Amino acid sequence: MADIMAAPATSAISLIRPAAARRRRLPVRVPRLARRVVGPLAVIGLWQLVCSLGVFTSVEVASPVAVIDAGRQLWDQGVLQSNLLISLLRVVEGLALGVATGVALAVICGLFWLGEDLLDPVIQAARAVPILGLVPLAIIWFGVGETPKVFLIALGCTFPVYINTYAAIRGVDMKLVEAGQTFGLSRWGLVRQVILPGALPGFLTGLRFALVGSWIIDVVAEEINAQSGLGYLINQAQTTNRTDIMFLCLGIYAILGLLTDVIVRVLERTLLRWRRGFAGA
Amino acid sequence: MNTDQLAVVSRDVRRCFEGREVLRGVDLAISPGQFVALLGRSGTGKTTFLRVLGGLDPDYDGEVLVPRHRAVVFQEPRLIPWLKVLPNVTLGLRPGGGGREALRQQGIGALGEVGLAGHAEAWPVTLSGGEAQRVALARALVREPQLMLLDEPFGALDALTRSRMHALLQDLCARHRPAVLLVTHDVDEALLLADRALVLVDGFITLDVPVTLPRPRDRGHPGFLALRGRLLRELGVTEPGVTEPGPN
Numbered sequence: 001m002a003d004i005m006a007a008p009a010t011s012a013i014s015l016i017r018p019a020a021a022r023r024r025r026l027p028v029r030v031p032r033l034a035r036r037v038v039g040p041l042a043v044i045g046l047w048q049l050v051c052s053l054g055v056f057t058s059v060e061v062a063s064p065v066a067v068i069d070a071g072r073q074l075w076d077q078g079v080l081q082s083n084l085l086i087s088l089l090r091v092v093e094g095l096a097l098g099v100a101t102g103v104a105l106a107v108i109c110g111l112f113w114l115g116e117d118l119l120d121p122v123i124q125a126a127r128a129v130p131i132l133g134l135v136p137l138a139i140i141w142f143g144v145g146e147t148p149k150v151f152l153i154a155l156g157c158t159f160p161v162y163i164n165t166y167a168a169i170r171g172v173d174m175k176l177v178e179a180g181q182t183f184g185l186s187r188w189g190l191v192r193q194v195i196l197p198g199a200l201p202g203f204l205t206g207l208r209f210a211l212v213g214s215w216i217i218d219v220v221a222e223e224i225n226a227q228s229g230l231g232y233l234i235n236q237a238q239t240t241n242r243t244d245i246m247f248l249c250l251g252i253y254a255i256l257g258l259l260t261d262v263i264v265r266v267l268e269r270t271l272l273r274w275r276r277g278f279a280g281a
Numbered sequence: 282m283n284t285d286q287l288a289v290v291s292r293d294v295r296r297c298f299e300g301r302e303v304l305r306g307v308d309l310a311i312s313p314g315q316f317v318a319l320l321g322r323s324g325t326g327k328t329t330f331l332r333v334l335g336g337l338d339p340d341y342d343g344e345v346l347v348p349r350h351r352a353v354v355f356q357e358p359r360l361i362p363w364l365k366v367l368p369n370v371t372l373g374l375r376p377g378g379g380g381r382e383a384l385r386q387q388g389i390g391a392l393g394e395v396g397l398a399g400h401a402e403a404w405p406v407t408l409s410g411g412e413a414q415r416v417a418l419a420r421a422l423v424r425e426p427q428l429m430l431l432d433e434p435f436g437a438l439d440a441l442t443r444s445r446m447h448a449l450l451q452d453l454c455a456r457h458r459p460a461v462l463l464v465t466h467d468v469d470e471a472l473l474l475a476d477r478a479l480v481l482v483d484g485f486i487t488l489d490v491p492v493t494l495p496r497p498r499d500r501g502h503p504g505f506l507a508l509r510g511r512l513l514r515e516l517g518v519t520e521p522g523v524t525e526p527g528p529n
Contacts, residue, residue, distance in 0.1 A: 179359040182335055183352065183420065184373035193372070197363040274363040276406045 062244035067251060070244035079233070084252065087222065087229040090146065091214045094153025099210060101154065102161025103203065109162075110169030110199070111191065120166075127159045132220050139225055149221045149229075156217040160209035168202020169195055201275070204268055211260040215253055287346075288313045288428050288460030289334060294343035295484075296329050303329050304341070305484030313427065314458040318471030318492075321481035322516055327464040328432055330481070334462065335430050348460075351428040352421035356436050358413035360405035360420075366392065367401040370420045391423035392416070394453060411442035415449070422453060429454075431463040435470065447473055451496070468512045472505055473498045480515045488515045 044064050050056070051063030058066065074080040105123060108115035131152060138148035172195050180194045222231025230249045237245035289311035296304040303326040311317050321327045332338040333345060335353045360369045371388040379386075392398045395415040405413060414434060421429055431450075435443040451474060454461060465471055471478050472492060480488040490511070494504050 175355070175357070175359050176361055178337055179353075179355065179361070180372065182337065183424070186373075189373060193364070194361060197361075200363070272363075274365075274404050274406065 059241055059243055062247045066244045067247045070242070071248050074233075074245070074248070083229055083233050087218055087231070088256075090149045090221075090229065091153060091218050093146075094150045094218070095157050095210060095214045097150065098154035098157025098214070099161050099207065102158040102206065102210070103165055105158070106162045106165035106169060106199075106203075107191075107196075110166050111195070123159070123162060127163070131156045131217060135221060135224050138221075144225055149218065149226070152221050153214045153217045156213045157210035160213060161203065161206040164206030164209070165199055165203040168199035171202070172198035200271055204264060204271070207267075208261070208264050211264065212257060215256060215260075219249075219253060286313070287311065288315070288348055289462065290344070290346040291330075291334070292344040294330065294333060294341055294345055296326070296333065296338065296341045303484055304333075306343070307481075307484070307486055309479070309486060311428075311460050311462065313460050316454060316461040316463070316474060316476045318463045318465060318475035318478045319481060320465060320468060320471055320478060320512060320516060323466060325481045326484050327466075327481055331430050331432050331462060331464050334428070348427035350424055350426045351430060352424055352426040353430045353432065354414075354417050354421050354434040356433045358405070358408075358410075358417040360408075360413055360416055362405050364405075365401070366397070366403050366405065366408070366416055369405065369416060370423050372420060374424065388419075388423055391419040394422060394456075395419045395449060411438055411446065414438060414446065418446075418450070418453070422457060425457065426459050429459045429461045431461060431465075433465055434463075436465075436467075443470075450474065468509055468516070469500060471512070472508055473500070478508070478512060480512060482515070482517075488512070 047061075048064045051058075051061060051066075055061075062070070071080065105119060109120050109123075110116075134152060134155070135148075138152055142148040142151060176194055176198065177190065180190045185193060218229070219231040219234070222229035223235045226232040230252060234246050234249045237243070237249070287310050289309060291307050291309040294304055294307040295302060307326075307330055319327050319330070329338065331353075333341045334347050335351065336347070337353075360366075361372065364372065367385065367388050370391055371384050374384055374387075376384045389398055389401055392401055395418050397412060397415055397419065400408065400412065400416070405416070408416065414437075417434070435446050438446060447470065461475075463471070463474060472494070475492050477489070477491050479486050488511075490508065492508065494502055494508075499505060
């Protein structure tokens with residue numbers, strides 16, 4: 001033993017510390033939010049540069065400055081606010097309806113074999129139908145008012161929520177269910193305290209898909225058949241070659257997409273505090 | 282058999298898994314307050330039998346009677362990860378006359394008994410293995426069970442933590458006096474804790490001996506060594522390291 005301890009530093013085996021890979025830090029501490037906006041800002045900067053250099057005509061691609069101008073104009077006319085609000089309303093209504101339906105179906109199919117056998121094949125088949133192919137049908141069924149738009153958005157939100165929540169319910173650890181059973185949880189208590197919270201991560205994944213999908217369906221539904229909304233604005237802009245307005249609306253969709261993502265992130269952070277996942281390197 | 286004075290009655294309990302008979306007629310009676318250790322090599326049906334008693338396995342044949350108030354401590358803590366420690370302990374308990382606050386105090390009391398009153402608001406993921414298992418013990422204790430079913434509860438712990446848990450468990454059992462069925466493959470653990478040791482071999486209980494050694498138990502006690510040898514033989518262990526105690 002003593003010999004080993006006294007071995008010279010130039011021994012054959014080089015020893016290393018078994019430390020995990022250390023997180024590399026920036027020399028200056030930059031707030032998280034600032035780091036996250038760097039990417040989008042760089043894209044906008046590049047966009048302006050390309051436009052200023054005259055790579056495209058202003059009809060092909062409107063520059064960020066032109067888009068902001070168009071936005072100010074429409075805002076002053078009150079056009080932007082009213083159309084944005086109506087799109088937002090449609091999305092919120094459709095989303096609420098769709099998410100509720102998706103969760104309800106997932107719970108029925110996830111908890112009961114009979115529910116799964118009866119409903120799941122139907123849902124899987126319906127899921128395969130392209131939602132946007134239903135636009136003409138929705139108009140025939142529901143006319144040209146708000147109902148067809150909300151219906152299409154709701155339908156589009158139902159499936160991702162259903163698929164993910166249902167899979168998550170079936171994936172809840174049987175050991176935890178057994179533990180709950182032995183400690184006297186009632187059937188409902190088991191569902192409420194063990195199965196549904198356990199399925200939350202899956203549900204939130206489904207919700208993310210639903211949020212993005214709701215805006216996509218909204219814009220398409222409004223472009224085909226509407227007198228209001230962001231999609232309608234884009235359609236109108238097309239007839240007058242106002243690329244700046246089109247880009248403005250697309251930009252707004254992008255921002256809305258970002259905002260909805262933030263909402264889910266906040267939900268995840270509060271609802272899934274019990275988890276300790278990989279935090280990234 | 283007069284079942285009034287018993288905490289567990291099992292008559293001719295059998296359990297088949299896809300044609301393989303794991304339990305082949307288990308007869309057992311446990312008195313209230315008695316600490317019984319069930320020994321067996323892995324795969325002999327110890328856990329299967331415990332699951333039958335715990336009500337987790339409805340597909341057995343035979344007759345089983347157990348108290349209404351029973352609690353299981355599994356090999357892993359099985360704490361619900363999205364509930365903090367305290368709601369894990371009071372899981373499934375309904376607030377009685379005292380309401381939620383009384384239930385809360387009851388839970389904190391149980392946590393105090395396992396030395397974790399300060400961890401009531403912690404998330405399970407932040408606990409060490411020994412702490413989590415103590416929470417599992419508190420969760421079992423808080424319902425004042427007449428029967429505690431322990432399925433190798435200390436198997437995953439290090440030796441030092443395990444011996445602390447042994448002391449804690451003895452202390453808790455002395456205070457609450459539940460009937461206990463401890464499933465283990467550790468002969469020493471059985472002899473340190475139990476009033477009675479059973480050996481399960483091939484689906485039968487082949488040995489049923491009282492452990493009357495004075496407490497606290499001493500591994501060096503000649504009676505301890507004699508029983509240890511006997512149990513190991515029954516388990517079919519003939520490793521050279523195990524020395525039989527001499528006649529003196």
